[in-house]
Amino acid sequence: MKWIVTMVYCLSFSAWAHPVAYEDAFSFMSINSADRSENTLVYSPKWWLGTGVMHVQKGDHKWTNLHLGLLLKRWNNWESQGNLYLFGGPGIEQMNGQEKYFTRTGVQADWESRKIYTMIKYTSTITDWQNQESYEGRVGFAPFLAGFKDLNIWAILQVDHNPKATQQTEVTPLVRMFYKNVLWELGSSLDNKWLINFMVRF
Amino acid sequence: MKALLMSLALLVSIPAFAKDKVEVKVKGMVCSFCANGVEKKFSKREEVEKIDVDLDNKLVTIIFKEGKIIDDDTISKLVTESGFNVAGIEKKKI
Numbered sequence: 001m002k003w004i005v006t007m008v009y010c011l012s013f014s015a016w017a018h019p020v021a022y023e024d025a026f027s028f029m030s031i032n033s034a035d036r037s038e039n040t041l042v043y044s045p046k047w048w049l050g051t052g053v054m055h056v057q058k059g060d061h062k063w064t065n066l067h068l069g070l071l072l073k074r075w076n077n078w079e080s081q082g083n084l085y086l087f088g089g090p091g092i093e094q095m096n097g098q099e100k101y102f103t104r105t106g107v108q109a110d111w112e113s114r115k116i117y118t119m120i121k122y123t124s125t126i127t128d129w130q131n132q133e134s135y136e137g138r139v140g141f142a143p144f145l146a147g148f149k150d151l152n153i154w155a156i157l158q159v160d161h162n163p164k165a166t167q168q169t170e171v172t173p174l175v176r177m178f179y180k181n182v183l184w185e186l187g188s189s190l191d192n193k194w195l196i197n198f199m200v201r202f
Numbered sequence: 203m204k205a206l207l208m209s210l211a212l213l214v215s216i217p218a219f220a221k222d223k224v225e226v227k228v229k230g231m232v233c234s235f236c237a238n239g240v241e242k243k244f245s246k247r248e249e250v251e252k253i254d255v256d257l258d259n260k261l262v263t264i265i266f267k268e269g270k271i272i273d274d275d276t277i278s279k280l281v282t283e284s285g286f287n288v289a290g291i292e293k294k295k296i
Contacts, residue, residue: 022239023283047285076230076287078260114232114257148234148241148255178235201238 019069019087019108020050021201027052030198035059042067048074054091065091065104075111082111093127102127115142117154135161140176151179158187167191220295221251222271226262227290228281231255239284247272247280260289265296 021027021044031038035058042052050069056062066089075082088105106123117140125132140156154176161169172195174187185197231237237255240262244253249270254263262281266272271293272280278288 018236022236022243022285025239025242047283074230074285078229078289079232081230081232081236112232145258146234148237148257150234152234181235181238183235201235 018050018083018110019067019085020044020048020071023047025201027199027201032196032198033193040067042069047071050087054089061093061095063091063093063102065089065102080111080113082109084109100127100129114145117141117156132162132164149180151177153177156185156187221268222266223294223296224264224266224271224277225292225294226264226277226281226288227292228260228262229287229289231257231260231262231286236285240281240286243280243284 019042021042023044023046025044027040027042027044027050029038029040029042036056037058038054038056040052040054042050044050048071050067052067053064054067055064067087068089069085069087071083072086073082073084085108086106087108088103090101090103093100093102103126104123105126106121108119108121110117110119112118117138119136119138121136123134123136125134137159138156140154142152142154144153146152156174156176158172158174159169160172170189170191170193172187172189172193174185174195174197176183176185178184181201183197183199185195187195189195228240231240234255234257237257241253241255244250244262244264249266249272250264251267252265255261256263264272264277274291277291281288
């Protein structure tokens with residue numbers, strides 16, 4: 001049971017990141033909370049493809065998986081951009097000296113303008129003993145319009161829903177800041193779980 | 203007469219030393235974090251002297267080194283590889 005509960009909690013991967021970047025770009029993403037850390041390195045050989053590896057750790061419980069992100073459709077408009085992604089990959093889960101295999105697949109859609117940001121994501125994790133599903137959503141706004149070389153600040157509300165978790169729904173208000181190719185997010189859930197995210201693209 | 207001919211030759215040669223400036227209208231460029239890809243793509247090209255990204259006007263301005271330029275197809279390809287679409291390209295001499 002401990003395996004199941006911690007897996008549901010820990011497999012809420014990277015709600016905030018695009019699964020692909022621009023062509024020939026590396027993205028390093030780190031998500032950290034009080035009891036868990038997640039680090040992902042992705043290389044995009046094409047602007048519609050992301051490949052990499054993801055590592056999640058919660059105490060002595062570890063998950064490592066390959067990451068494959070595919071941009072299915074992009075809508076480039078004058079005042080907004082929308083994206084539809086497919087992502088997933090096989091991985092190994094390690095705990096108490098045991099190793100188990102899992103496969104993660106999901107779909108993500110986002111839409112943003114210079115003032116509004118929205119994102120929804122569905123993730124399915126299949127193991128040899130059960131399937132897990134998780135739902136994630138974000139909505140945010142920019143209190144002011146920042147230029148290309150300015151510090152950008154966003155206020156975002158993140159909602160995570162895991163039907164099989166002890167705490168099924170978690171709401172986290174957070175602040176996003178980015179400057180040039182570096183992005184930070186600082187937040188705290190309504191039940192006081194802090195969150196620090198970091199991403200750099202190069 | 204000789205001075206006149208030299209003056210004419212100098213006048214004719216001036217445009218040859220002018221730099222090219224290209225303004226690219228880009229669709230989908232609404233996030234500065236994502237638009238870094240455009241700057242990186244063009245900055246890596248040896249023809250490019252300077253690049254400026256204007257999110258308000260969805261405009262990428264590229265100033266080329268003297269005697270250097272990138273053709274429209276390559277500009278469109280670089281913008282596409284950055285994740286956006288080109289809506290128009292305008293070339294100027296500066």
